[in-house]
Amino acid sequence: MRLAAIAALVPLCRSLAAAAATGQSLTTLAKSCRFTLxxxxxxxxxxxxxxxxxWTVAHSxxxxxxxxxxxxxxxFQGPLKRSKKVSDDEQCPEGAWVCMIVTNTRPKNEDEEPRVLQVVPVAGELSLPKPKEGDDFVAEEYQPGINMTAKLVPATQKTKHDILHVHLHGGYYVHKQQKADFQFVCDHKAEEPTNPTTLWNWxxxxxxxWRTKHACGERLSKDPPPPPPPPSDEPEEDPDEPPKDSEDDEVPGKKHKLLDPDQIAERSRQSMMRVLASSAAxxxxxxxxxYFPPRRLRRYITSYVKTHPRLLRSRVGERVLVRWSHEDFPVFDASEEDTMVNTNAEYEGIGTDEQIPLKPSPRRSVLANYGSAT
Structure with missing residues (x-):
């Protein structure tokens, strides 16, 4: 069985070597899976x-x-094995090397078998039925065979190493071509054997x-190569990649990040404390x-008040004083008289010609002898 597996691996390794040499679709075979690119x-x-x-890679x-x-x-050693216990339409078709199966289960019904939702042959040599009349499927669109290609994507500041892309073609699902893209990433600390992980499907x-130390290429040129241009933060655009969302935009000044609510609350508290501290100061x-005005400020205020004496006058008008006097009458009985305004009869002989003015200030008084003994 070991010999059969190695024999099945030879075509794949040969195809990979040819793809590495050209970076195009494969039409020739080589002898080993060691190649130069x-x-x-x-x-x-x-x-x-x-x-x-x-390998089996799954996520839920x-x-x-x-x-x-x-x-x-x-x-990578030939078509996937099929099971006789599973119906043909619920397992990978014959000739598939890479296949995706989507199932779902109901956690509350543990006795139920998983229900198969999709069976997608991603790469391989498939035997598709001939299209019927009126069918949207066009036979020329499907190109059978693995048709492996390989290319190196230059390193960026994030990756630090060139990434080796190995593409396996030959898949087909719902009138659409399918392919697998294995991105081999150089990782000197990886513990072999390693396994692939899924990135995206689009x-x-x-x-x-696939992180592995075997993806670290050995440079053949003995002479030091010319210094490469500085790596760019933005990787080379891949037409197969899904479009980026607005929050994934890496252009400085246009990135919209989701802020932590605790961080926002902390900033608000700091701003409020600054405002309160400034107001208190x-x-x-x-x-x-x-309470302790400087001498220069005190002189300025004193001189200003002297030149504007009205600032020290009472703002109460004559009408208010009259209203206040009327409000005092209900305090006394009908027989009593307010001696504060109308003098007592016992003292009528003393200064009978002196009257109490409505204005508290003696300035501009109608009475000429206001405040005098005459």
Whole structure:
């Protein structure tokens, strides 16, 4: 069985070597899975031979009242094995090397079997039925075969190493081409054997990340290469990638981040404390100037008041004084008389010609002898 697996691996390794050399669709085969790309030597044989049974990558998400599970089955040594216990329409079709199966379960019904929602052949050599008349499917659109391609994506400040992309084609689902994109990332600290992880699925492209030390290429040129241009923060645009949302925009000044509510509350408290502290300091300064005015300020206020004597006058008018006098009458009985305004008869002989004016100030008084003994 070991020999059969290695024999099935040879076409894939040969295809990979040819793709690495050209970076285009494969039409020729080589002898090994060790290849050279952009003056770098790669050896992915330990990765492809590391798991005879293939890889299974799965992740689940909550979709109340169910739980949806997405499972990828991957093989680099030939088509995936099929089971006789599962119906043909609920398992990967013949010739599929990479396949996605989506199922869901109801957690409250543990006795139920998972329900299959999708079976998507991502890559492989499929045998599709011929299209019927009036069908939207066009036979020329499907290109059978793995048709592997490989390319190096320059490093950025985030990745630090060139990323090796290996594409496997040949998938088809609901009149749409499918392919797998394995992104091999150089990781010197990875513990082998490593496994792939899913990144995203968009518009028929299923992307995986594979961190391994075998993705660290060995540069062949002995002479020091010319210094590369400084890596850009923005990676090269991939037409297969899904569009970015507005919050994913990396242009400085246009990024809208979600702020932490605790951080916002802390900033509000700090701003309020600053306002209160400023107000308290202002009030203390005003109170100090009122109770302990400087000599220059005191002189200025005194001179200003002398030139504006009306500031010290009472603002109470004659009508208010008359109203106040009428309000005092109910206090006395009918037989009593207010001697504060109308003098007592016992003292009528003393200064009978002196009257109490309505204006509290002696200025501009009608009586000429106001305040005098005559």
């Amino acid at each position: 952009d003056n770098q030597k790669f050896d992915l044989c330990p990765v492809f031979e590391g798991n005879d049974g293939g 998400r909550q979709t109340p009242p169910t739980v949806t599970k997405t499972e990828y089955k991957i093989s 518009n028929g492209t299923h992307t995986f990340e 202002f009030m203390l300064v005003i109170m100090y100037l009122v």
